[in-house]
Amino acid sequence: YGTRQTGVIRSACRLGIMEGVGGGRFQPQTAITRAEAIKMAAVVHDRYLGGTGALGAGSSPWYHDFLNYALANDMIEPTDFSVYDAPATRAEMAMLFAACLPQYELTPSAQAVTPPDVTASTAHADAIYALYRAGILVGDAGTHAFRPNDSITRAEAAAIIVRTVCVEGRI
Numbered sequence: 001y002g003t004r005q006t007g008v009i010r011s012a013c014r015l016g017i018m019e020g021v022g023g024g025r026f027q028p029q030t031a032i033t034r035a036e037a038i039k040m041a042a043v044v045h046d047r048y049l050g051g052t053g054a055l056g057a058g059s060s061p062w063y064h065d066f067l068n069y070a071l072a073n074d075m076i077e078p079t080d081f082s083v084y085d086a087p088a089t090r091a092e093m094a095m096l097f098a099a100c101l102p103q104y105e106l107t108p109s110a111q112a113v114t115p116p117d118v119t120a121s122t123a124h125a126d127a128i129y130a131l132y133r134a135g136i137l138v139g140d141a142g143t144h145a146f147r148p149n150d151s152i153t154r155a156e157a158a159a160i161i162v163r164t165v166c167v168e169g170r171i
Contacts, residue, residue: 008169012158015165016053017043028155031087035063037152038084040161041075041096042066048102075099091124091148093157094137097164098127109135111171115146122148135170136163 009026012018017040020026043053046069059065063084070076075096088096098106112133118125128146131137137160139146152160163169 008159008162009155011162011166015162017161017165018154018158026154028158029153031151032093032154032157033085034081034088034092035061035067035084037088037093037096037157038070038076039063039066040157041100042069042073044097044161044165045069045073045075045100048100048105070096070099087151089123089148090146090150090152090156091122091128093152093160094131094146094148095124095127097136097160098124098130101164105167106130106134108133109170111135113138113144113171115139115144117145118148124148131160131164136160138171 009018009028013020013026018036021030039056042055043066046055047053055069056062056065061084067084071078076099080095081092112135115128115132115137118128122128128137128148132139132146137146138144163171
């Protein structure tokens with residue numbers, strides 16, 4: 001990922017939205033779990049509403065408070081996920097990130113691209129399209145493919161979450 005991605009990893013951590021995995025390591029190529037994705041979305045949503053994002057004060061399992069927050073704020077449905085420690089798909093991540101923002105933050109960008117591998121029948125297509133239109137998602141270099149069913153790495157999640165929060169970083 002190089003220095004550009006190192007910058008977004010640093011930014012995601014400094015914003016308090018992501019953390020390392022312990023021992024001073026971030027493991028950028030490791031897949032993000034559904035629980036981690038829910039945590040990131042809940043923190044961003046809470047901050048947009050004026051909160052501190054400090055939602056997980058020692059709950060068990062660690063993501064319980066974030067999950068309850070996401071459910072209470074209609075960011076997810078109780079039936080959306082059955083396993084929280086499984087890798088999140090890119091489509092699931094898009095659904096969560098689109099749900100954490102107020103609609104005015106999803107204003108279409110004049111430079112938006114369209115993912116060639118997403119159709120109306122793709123899971124969470126509306127969220128994927130909204131994030132592409134807002135310049136938060138851009139897909140793979142050159143093709144703009146989104147790969148909705150693939151897992152998403154910690155580095156990719158960091159890049160997307162920073163563009164979600166920092167409008168100036170959007171494409």
